[in-house]
Structure formats: structure tokens, C-alpha cells
Amino acid sequence: MDEWPRPDGRATLCWEARMPAEPIVHIVDDDRSLRDAVQSLLESVGLRARAYASSAEFIDARAWSGPGCLLLDVRLPGVSGLEFQGRMEGLGVHLPVIFMTGHGDIPMSVRGMKAGAVDFLTKPFRDQDLLDAVDLALDRDRTRRASDADVEDLRTRFAMLSPREQEVMRLVAAGRMDKQVAGELGISEVTVKIHRGAAMRKMAARTLPDLVRMADLLGASGTNT
Incomplete structure (x- = not known):
């Protein structure tokens, strides 16, 4: 080239x-x-x-x-x-x-x-x-x-999340409340909010529904969210 x-x-x-x-x-x-x-x-x-x-x-x-x-x-x-x-x-x-x-x-x-x-x-x-x-x-x-290019971009962004941020994103997208995520991961609600905010920022999600939609797209494409 x-x-x-x-x-x-x-x-x-x-x-x-x-x-x-x-x-x-x-x-x-x-x-x-x-x-x-x-x-x-x-x-x-x-x-x-x-x-x-x-x-x-x-x-x-x-x-x-x-x-x-x-x-x-x-x-x-x-x-x-x-x-x-x-x-x-x-x-x-x-x-x-x-x-x-x-x-x-x-x-x-x-x-x-x-x-x-x-x-x-x-x-x-x-x-x-x-x-x-x-x-x-x-x-x-x-x-x-x-559409394929959009999903590939989401995969790239998701790979940049820390393992904990990925866990929080997965659980939030599954409908868990902050208190439930905190209990499941053994961390405080404040820490959940920090990881959720970091995930939204790195994924370029303006709102929580945006983050959920992104997780759905990644799940449909075979990415383990």
C-alpha cells in the first residue's frame, strides 16, 4: 500500500x-x-x-x-x-x-x-x-x-474498558440497580457509579440507555458483555 x-x-x-x-x-x-x-x-x-x-x-x-x-x-x-x-x-x-x-x-x-x-x-x-x-x-x-463498522468500533471501545468496568457495564445493561451491582461484585455503590461513569465515557455513551443499547449490540454480535 x-x-x-x-x-x-x-x-x-x-x-x-x-x-x-x-x-x-x-x-x-x-x-x-x-x-x-x-x-x-x-x-x-x-x-x-x-x-x-x-x-x-x-x-x-x-x-x-x-x-x-x-x-x-x-x-x-x-x-x-x-x-x-x-x-x-x-x-x-x-x-x-x-x-x-x-x-x-x-x-x-x-x-x-x-x-x-x-x-x-x-x-x-x-x-x-x-x-x-x-x-x-x-x-x-x-x-x-x-452497521458492521459501528459494531467493530464498539468492540474496540469495549476492549479498552478495565475488567471491572466491563463487569459493571454488563450488569447495568442487564437491568441491575447500583445496589444490586455493588452486592454482586462486593464493592460500594459509589465505586459502581465511578466504574459506570468511566465505562460511559470510554464507550462515548451520552446516557445510560445509550450504554444499554451498545451492550445489546455487542451481545448480538457475539461479544461477551
Whole structure:
């Protein structure tokens, strides 16, 4: 990664490195003519697009960690689109899915929607329907990534708390009163208030409900609060 020297001797990232990654629309369909047509359409409106003939080819490309979405054919050679959707979480693929389907595959596509797909497009679909679905999927991906970044920031702040501050935050978030926290931890109520205040300050929680909300988010993300 390129860096520019700073006057104080420390390095700072160059402008290009700080730019957010441009989203990529991944197209997985075994019909080459459809892949090419969809890719051309997306690129004509300024979107980046990559095309793959199968889910295995998509996985081999290892290009799914950045922002974007996945246009996925329901019927694919080998692993079907629906089967692949079910495996994505285990593979670490978190891109929003838009299914592309023939008329006879609509019941399967509905199952895909229930499993979290953004939309399904029945072939042949209108260009604008595709672009609208992609816009919705990219917006959903941006929202998820912003939420993930917020939780990661909370994890970093929580790790900066002392073990006692973490205990107090956990108990306060569970609804314990200061007297109950003091009794459970064997400390005075004044000490509880001091640790609670320190936790709020380090977590940048303006109010006690803010602190509880942060604890809930950390708990939902798997952090032991």
C-alpha cells in the first residue's frame, strides 16, 4: 500500500488508498449471452461488473469481500443458485442476492426471497427492473457494512474498558440497580457509579440507555458483555 511521508516523520495513506472501494456487481449465470448482456448494461450506467459461469468460478475468484451484490441464476450447473445461497454464510460471503429465474423456477425463487434474497427477476427481464433491483441490493449492502463498522468500533471501545468496568457495564445493561451491582461484585455503590461513569465515557455513551443499547449490540454480535 502506497504511503506519503508526513512532516512529522509519520506516514499517512495516499489519497487513492483512502478512497472507499467501488462496489462490484457479480453475475453468476451459465448462459454466456445473458452474462455478457447484463455486464454490458451495468457497465453502461457506470457500475463495475464481473461475470462467472458457475458458483464455483465465483468462489475461485475470491472477489466477494468488498462492497457489491450478487446476481445469481436459480439453475446452475453443479450447485444450484438456491443451494449456493444456503452455503454463502459458511463461506463468508455476505453479499445481497438477486435471483434470476425462468418462469418455471418462481416457487424456488420465492424460497430464496424468504431466505433473504433482495429480489428475483423473471427472464426475460426489463433493463430498468434489473437496475432497480441492483440499486436496492447495493443500498442494503452499504447499510450492512455501516452497521458492521459501528459494531467493530464498539468492540474496540469495549476492549479498552478495565475488567471491572466491563463487569459493571454488563450488569447495568442487564437491568441491575447500583445496589444490586455493588452486592454482586462486593464493592460500594459509589465505586459502581465511578466504574459506570468511566465505562460511559470510554464507550462515548451520552446516557445510560445509550450504554444499554451498545451492550445489546455487542451481545448480538457475539461479544461477551
